[in-house]
Amino acid sequence: MPAPPPRPPSRPAVPTAEALLLVAEHVAARYGRHTALHDVSLEIRRGQVTTLVGPNGSGKTTMLRVLLGLLRPHAGSVRAPGGRPRIGYVPQADRSETVFPVSALEVVLMGLTPSLGWLRRAGRAQHLAARDALARLRVADLAGRMFRDLSGGQRQRVLLARALVAGPQLLVLDEPVRGLDFASTNQLVRLLHDLAHVQHLGVLVATHSLELVANHADVVALFRAGRCEVGPVAAMLDDEHLSRYHGMPVRVRTVEGQTVVLPGPDPEPEPDPAPEPAP
């Protein structure tokens, strides 16, 4: 088996104590009698893209729900050393509501609801912030359009604008590239990269896209049957780990500087052509 490809030099991490946003320690979680997570420990830091990867039913969505505070762990704990961070959350776009007659701007304004408080309505400042968030994602022209009339990629950007409008310290995304076309996927992963490494947000992504993980993540948590192995992408994303976690041969290769993940074993080298007989 050939050696794993060399990765580009790792981006400088943010090693300070303030950079630690969430710490999950020995977390176990259950749905009824079914234990979905066993003894999982994970740290989420500012300035890093942390990814949760694994097959369906492996526990990554459960872990996401535990970290978001939507599911109380059965054992272990989730701490926020610097106080609970402001969270921006982007659910899967294909689960979003299409009955509501709300505009894209109204959807973005929802992100400010918790900070506004009861009985206070969004004013001029909030509307400006919402329009600014849409502009950052280059969809300012969608502000007045009905959310239900938008395409999947446009909805994803509007939901991302909603997550960013309140100035989150931690951005959490569930399957952000599912259903997106090539160009939209490329733009989105570049944006996540900038948010983490330029604006120093913590970015936590649950995804099936190994290319996203390989090329843009700093830390990966590989989930399988409710258990998890965490490490830097450079150390974790190799043939051996991925083959073990997916239960099938997987190869990690570099093509023109981009890491690609291929299924199956290396093809057998073609035999040298037989020497032509001498005349």
Add this chain to the structure above:
Amino acid sequence: MTSWLEGTPFAAIPGALAAGLVAGGLLPLLGMWVVLQRVVFLGITLAQVAAAGVALALVLDLPLLPFAMATTLLVVGVGATRRGRVTTLGDSTLGATFCAASALALLFISRSASDLDEVQHVLHGNLIYALPGDLRLMGFTLAGGVLLLGACFKELLFAAFDTETAAALGLRARLWQLLLFVVLAVSLSVSMRTTGSLLCFSMLVLPPLAALQLGRGITASFLLASALGVLGTLAGLALAVSADLHVESSITLSLFVLVPICAGWRRHAALGLLLAGLALALGALVQPAALPDSHHGHQHAPAPADTFHVDVALTATQAGDGALVVQWAATVQRGKSAEDHAPAALWLLLTGDGVFHEHLLLPHPQDLPLGESRHAGSLRLVAPGPVHRLEGQLWSGPSSALDAAPLDPGLAAAQGCDVSRT
């Protein structure tokens, strides 16, 4: 109060008009949340639970409204709280509750000692009989519910639109939803008494469904739902009066017709207009059933001696508080044989100056002795205003005058009477 209604189809039913407008204008504002949250089944289940509560209160001789409200709130409380966490009622749970509530309502009614007439009114409501006190209570309750939910509009909207994200951002999404369910439970319990469960549920769901076809904005959709509720109510009342139809069913059909009209309009304005024109044409084609002229009952030819015949004389007095006491005296003539076509039940329908009241006069005329017999009784009702004259009609029917047939005026007649004051 009713002078401005003179010349309109609503002049004879000012109470029903007021009750219809209050319910038609306010219930859709609550119903928008029901439709948007996709908990439509919750609406009809709560209405049915309230009906079962009313029926049980009739059996136990308890105050109807508090008991219906307590029963409905109990179901919301038990159903919404599972394993210590507030959660949304599942469709299957609601389905099971609906079945049980429907069956219990019927069982309780069969055990009730109350007059069937009273049970029908209390359980199924009737806009025509809307009493001023009930109307005020419904108006204040619905307005309060709408204002409360309006104050929490942005929280409810976020929690309904994306519960998980709202919770992740620190909003207590499930508690806001529980508030909505409680407001719905109280509002439906109160409204059901005046509107009945069918109309209550229709007003809750149909105008929002129509409005969502057209709404271009969340606030506009809420206002449109309310406007469509009022429009459908007016159209239904006008149809009921002009064609002499059942009021609640007419309003429900009018509200229903708005849904395809709005859906057509969404595709193309011309299609919406075409559907609206069709609906109007169909409404105009509905003719009133031929009613016997009972005002001059004694001018008909005498009945053959071997057929059933009944004459009813009325006297009425009205007190200052609007209470109307009607005394009736019936002379029944059975034929020479038991096969004299005596009806299964004899109903008296009283009308005049905003009064529209049905009363079970004789439950089993077929059991009366052959020959002549005399019967008398009284009833008390609350009129929406001063009543100067009452007219009576006699109907036969198995259960209710509203699904019965008028008796031949040559065989059955009720004399009208002027109303005296006390």
